[in-house]
Amino acid sequence: MLEEQNLKNIPFSVLDLVPVIQGSSHKQAMENSLSLAQHVEKLGFKRFWISEHHNAESLVSSATPLLIGYIAEGTKTIRVGSGGVMLPNHAPLIVAEQFGTLATLYPDRIDLGLGRAPGTDQLTARALRRERVETVNDFPRDIQELQYYFSKTSHNSPVRAIPGEGLEVPLYLLGSSTFSAQLAAELGLPYAFASHFAPNHLHEAMQLYLNGFRPSKQLENCYAMAAVNVVVADTDEEAEYLSSSMKQFMLNIIRNTRQPLPPPVEDMSKIWNxxxxxxxxxxxQYTFVGSQETVRKKIANFISETRVDEIITVSHIHNHGSRLKSFELLAQLK
Structure with a gap:
């Protein structure tokens, strides 16, 4: 009963990296993303975020604001946003104009999640930033600059975000370290931890955020989110089989091969050492794979341990139909 109550009270959302399926096209990857967004909207998911990545053959989410617009145009109610825009790659004014445009076209539906990693390798990061040299101190300043562009008080400024000014587009800080947690708490912003691939500091970061939170104009009480990998199928065995595509995806990351998402395999021991x-x-570590009953217990325990307010799900499944079914089975847990 406690498990069911935990799940019932926690919104589910989706983080999509817009993966390219082996043997498929870039366009198909984007169409799959829209199909998934439409599917989870009907299932009652709260938001659909797209992450920014560059120079990765396996992902086509580099033009993040364009894809957000594509998803928002093809859906009706679900919140759509970035998970996130890698702010050091962009001038805050450009981000404010882009998301001001999105918020004008799709009012009360656009989220702006912000990260401070490059979302790519260092060589590509230099190509993106050109002469911009970012330090750790620039990220907090850039966030506050963004807040100013979205505020009504920027009306008399010599530099204004049009559209964007006065729209108060909600900001979310993303991270996998204690730095982002402390900054989110200090600025009074929602915080999302990337536990789907960087779990080490999850509990420490959440504790720092919850203990240090200061109310702000945007947020009166702290709001913590965590991203986890989820694969649900009819049986534990089928889910484990489907999850082998995700394991191969992770393997490509550590090998720096970044190939399109491969089909599942029966035996991973033939692929990795x-x-x-x-x-x-x-x-x-925070990957929940299995039948509905198996995943229900794992997610409920995770919620109890972390005290998060929202679960952001990530799912790399090769077959699009199986991916849609996984989210459908997940929604039925609530």
Missing amino acids: PMEEAHIAKMM
């Missing part, structure tokens, strides 16, 4: 297996098991 024991050291790689251990590394990925650590990365995927």
